[in-house]
Amino acid sequence: MTHTTKVEGRSRWQRLLLAGLVAMGLLTAAACTQQPTVTVKKFVIGASAEPASMDVTTSPSAAGPQVMLYNVYETLVRIDGDGKMRPMLAQSWDISADGRVYTFHINPAATFASGTKVTGSAVVKSQDKLRSDAATTTVLRTQLADVATVTAPDDATVVFTLKNPSQNWLYYMTSTAGIVFDPTLIGEAATKSAGSGPYAWTAWNKGSSVVLTKNAKYWGTAPRFDEVTFRYFTDANALNAAMLAGDLDVISNVQAPEALSQFSDTSKYTVLDGATNGEVTMGFNHQSPALQNQNVRKAITMAIDRAALIKTVWAGKGQLIGSMAVPTDPYYVDLANAVPFNVAEAKALLASSGVAMPTLRIRVPALAYATKSAQFVASALNEIGIKTTVDELPFPATWLDQVYKNGDYDITIVAHVEPRDINKFADPTYYWHYNNPAFQALIAKADTEPTEAAWLADMADAQKVLTDDAAAVWLFMLPNLVVTKNTVTGLSPNAVTLSFDLTGVARR
Amino acid sequence: MKRFTLVVGLVLVCSVVLTALVSLVWTPFDPIRVVAADALLKPGWPHLLGTDAFGIDIVSRLMIGAQTTLQVGIIAVSIAAVVGVPLGVLAGQGSGWVSEVVMRASDVVYAFPALLLAILFAAAFGGSTWTAMAAIGIATIPAFARVARAGTLHVMASDYVLAARSCGTSRMGIAVRHVMPNIAPLIGVQASVAFATAILAEAGLSFLGLGTRPPTPTWGRMLRDAQNLLFGDPLQSLWPGLAIALAVLGFNLLGDGLRDYLDPQLREVS
Numbered sequence: 001m002t003h004t005t006k007v008e009g010r011s012r013w014q015r016l017l018l019a020g021l022v023a024m025g026l027l028t029a030a031a032c033t034q035q036p037t038v039t040v041k042k043f044v045i046g047a048s049a050e051p052a053s054m055d056v057t058t059s060p061s062a063a064g065p066q067v068m069l070y071n072v073y074e075t076l077v078r079i080d081g082d083g084k085m086r087p088m089l090a091q092s093w094d095i096s097a098d099g100r101v102y103t104f105h106i107n108p109a110a111t112f113a114s115g116t117k118v119t120g121s122a123v124v125k126s127q128d129k130l131r132s133d134a135a136t137t138t139v140l141r142t143q144l145a146d147v148a149t150v151t152a153p154d155d156a157t158v159v160f161t162l163k164n165p166s167q168n169w170l171y172y173m174t175s176t177a178g179i180v181f182d183p184t185l186i187g188e189a190a191t192k193s194a195g196s197g198p199y200a201w202t203a204w205n206k207g208s209s210v211v212l213t214k215n216a217k218y219w220g221t222a223p224r225f226d227e228v229t230f231r232y233f234t235d236a237n238a239l240n241a242a243m244l245a246g247d248l249d250v251i252s253n254v255q256a257p258e259a260l261s262q263f264s265d266t267s268k269y270t271v272l273d274g275a276t277n278g279e280v281t282m283g284f285n286h287q288s289p290a291l292q293n294q295n296v297r298k299a300i301t302m303a304i305d306r307a308a309l310i311k312t313v314w315a316g317k318g319q320l321i322g323s324m325a326v327p328t329d330p331y332y333v334d335l336a337n338a339v340p341f342n343v344a345e346a347k348a349l350l351a352s353s354g355v356a357m358p359t360l361r362i363r364v365p366a367l368a369y370a371t372k373s374a375q376f377v378a379s380a381l382n383e384i385g386i387k388t389t390v391d392e393l394p395f396p397a398t399w400l401d402q403v404y405k406n407g408d409y410d411i412t413i414v415a416h417v418e419p420r421d422i423n424k425f426a427d428p429t430y431y432w433h434y435n436n437p438a439f440q441a442l443i444a445k446a447d448t449e450p451t452e453a454a455w456l457a458d459m460a461d462a463q464k465v466l467t468d469d470a471a472a473v474w475l476f477m478l479p480n481l482v483v484t485k486n487t488v489t490g491l492s493p494n495a496v497t498l499s500f501d502l503t504g505v506a507r508r
Numbered sequence: 509m510k511r512f513t514l515v516v517g518l519v520l521v522c523s524v525v526l527t528a529l530v531s532l533v534w535t536p537f538d539p540i541r542v543v544a545a546d547a548l549l550k551p552g553w554p555h556l557l558g559t560d561a562f563g564i565d566i567v568s569r570l571m572i573g574a575q576t577t578l579q580v581g582i583i584a585v586s587i588a589a590v591v592g593v594p595l596g597v598l599a600g601q602g603s604g605w606v607s608e609v610v611m612r613a614s615d616v617v618y619a620f621p622a623l624l625l626a627i628l629f630a631a632a633f634g635g636s637t638w639t640a641m642a643a644i645g646i647a648t649i650p651a652f653a654r655v656a657r658a659g660t661l662h663v664m665a666s667d668y669v670l671a672a673r674s675c676g677t678s679r680m681g682i683a684v685r686h687v688m689p690n691i692a693p694l695i696g697v698q699a700s701v702a703f704a705t706a707i708l709a710e711a712g713l714s715f716l717g718l719g720t721r722p723p724t725p726t727w728g729r730m731l732r733d734a735q736n737l738l739f740g741d742p743l744q745s746l747w748p749g750l751a752i753a754l755a756v757l758g759f760n761l762l763g764d765g766l767r768d769y770l771d772p773q774l775r776e777v778s
Contacts, residue, residue, distance in 0.1 A: 236736065237735065237736065237738070256736040258561065258736045258737050258740065259736045259737070259738075259739060259740065261739065261740045262739050262740070305544065308544030308545070309544070311544055311547065312542065312544050312547055312561060312562055312563070366717050368736075371717075371722065372561075374722070375542070375562060375722055375723055376542050376544075376562065378540075378722075378723055379540060379541050379542035379562075379723070380542070382540075382541070383541075389721070390721060390722045390723060391634070391721065392635070392717055392721070392722065393634075394631075
């Protein structure tokens with residue numbers, strides 16, 4: 001009995017072995033028939049701030065649009081790398097003579113990633129979502145406040161009627177406010193990709209990365225990569241190290257410019273040094289009695305050698321500016337040297353103001369550019385006899401609470417990265433508490449000007465008003481420092497929109 | 509060999525103390541004034557160790573940094589000793605439940621690392637030298653309480669304490685006249701070791717931006733400022749790192765040396 005079993009057992013093993021061998025052989029044969037040449041083209045971007053939500057209209061963070069805008073979601077019109085207005089979903093648009101009615105003609109080829117056509121009614125539904133969704137950010141609500149009605153007379157046309165002419169509105173439409181959602185997925189924008197762009201987002205690994213996958217049915221020029229990953233690093237050195245290790249194709253914005261020398265090997269890396277919308281603004285609290293005196297503010301401005309500050313604080317990268325505008329703004333006026341560095345004159349001006357200077361509290365967010373600038377400014381103010389204390393507050397929570405909300409500071413330093421944000425100075429409730437009725441009137445007049453030329457003239461005047469009044473000290477324009485592998489092409493050196501625009505990017 | 513440990517420790521500690529004292533009246537350059545044109549100079553003359561990114565003389569900053577280091581060490585260790593030692597003596601002398609309460613409470617505090625406590629304090633009261641000192645001090649209390657209790661138990665078991673008690677000397681009297689003098693060497697050793705820990709903790713806090721406020725120079729902060737220059741200009745990180753390492757080494761060696769020197773049992777063995 002045992003003997004028989006043994007024989008049976010052995011034969012079973014032999015059969016199993018044979019079956020296994022046959023199966024392996026079949027698998028190998030099958031594998032050989034596949035083309036081994038198919039490679040997935042991947043592109044990896046290193047960035048510092050992660051989106052707070054995948055529905056970018058519900059969070060004011062710039063990290064969301066960096067990934068989504070123009071890559072996953074498209075707008076009727078867009079801004080290119082030189083700051084020029086270009087068609088996107090709309091192939092053309094007309095503006096009525098009174099500047100109130102905008103008619104957009106939608107590109108008939110345009111489709112969403114789901115295959116649905118982009119129509120006028122999709123635009124209407126997207127605008128309705130922004131206006132009715134309680135989660136829509138206040139910034140977007142303000143931008144869309146001028147819109148009276150949005151209608152779609154037919155599939156290829158959408159008509160916006162404004163309450164009053166607005167020079168800013170069309171510009172807002174190139175960004176988050178102008179996103180067109182897929183109407184079949186519009187309610188699920190926080191969890192599903194609902195765009196018409198060249199990529200669709202397919203994974204959000206919180207705390208680590210966002211993955212975009214090629215939209216195979218893209219209506220425009222086909223995307224060049226199969227998969228694009230935005231990887232997030234909270235530590236600037238870790239970001240640089242990942243690039244040096246070859247894990248990244250691009251660093252989207254270098255946070256430690258003094259470490260740029262690591263990428264000086266041009267046979268491996270390309271360093272782009274362009275413009276951003278970020279004004280590093282040393283804001284005065286206009287409620288502090290000593291800082292209400294214009295001469296005191298001017299003296300402080302003169303006391304700071306901003307050219308030296310850029311060298312010390314941001315490794316000489318960045319550009320001198322003199323008001324709340326950057327060179328890529330259409331209305332930019334060069335006021336960088338309107339109030340030149342002059343210690344002697346600063347001292348004289350301070351003395352003539354007759355103000356007994358208290359110890360000023362410089363309270364800055366604990367971010368590299370701010371803490372270093374604060375140290376520089378404290379030393380510079382000491383030279384003209386103004387004593388200061390410096391507080392570094394955790395950002396964003398503590399800084400937002402104490403400085404931004406409660407106004408508990410004399411001087412603070414923050415980079416204002418939103419595009420065209422000069423109008424913040426027209427809001428006396430904003431944390432600077434700058435209250436200049438003449439400036440407020442000028443900004444209001446500018447937006448409703450009937451012609452672009454008149455608007456540009458008003459905006460130029462507005463910048464001069466701020467500089468003459470020393471409303472703040474604009475330390476420098478944050479540079480857009482991008483490091484790429486030298487095989488990467490097509491990235492714009494300027495970051496004039498919130499988007500990290502992948503549409504022109506390729507790899508040799 | 510034991511003397512050697514003590515001497516090296518003493519030399520290192522004395523040089524930190526001397527540097528701090530000298531910096532009270534003199535530094536080669538202004539340790540706060542930014543001189544942009546002199547940024548990142550290499551070691552040479554007149555800047556012996558070069559300058560930092562703000563063009564400030566590194567020697568001058570290191571000298572002022574020694575002040576902060578000693579200040580934090582002295583105050584944090586004082587807080588810990590002044591609270592911890594009486595608690596330890598009380599626990600060593602007292603009845604079972606007093607001892608239990610004191611020691612279990614110290615276990616609870618022991619569970620929080622000094623750095624964690626300091627981060628908590630910085631979040632609640634804002635980062636400053638004072639919150640750092642208080643946090644490091646409080647976190648070090650249990651170490652002193654334990655050492656003091658162990659020493660007290662030892663002394664309380666001796667015949668002379670028995671004699672004193674039989675003469676009717678009060679508990680307080682015994683603590684002051686017999687316990688304290690006998691455990692003083694132990695506390696001294698503990699203080700020296702705790703000082704080293706306090707220096708490291710303060711440097712760590714300043715490195716994280718939770719310690720001493722700028723522009724006052726500290727070694728931890730100098731390290732933080734040098735961090736991004738690690739590849740471009742590694743010497744920037746070397747100097748403050750070396751200062752911290754030598755100061756910590758000095759206090760640790762001093763503690764070890766003192767223990768060996770003062771402990772009669774160890775002396776007999778050798």
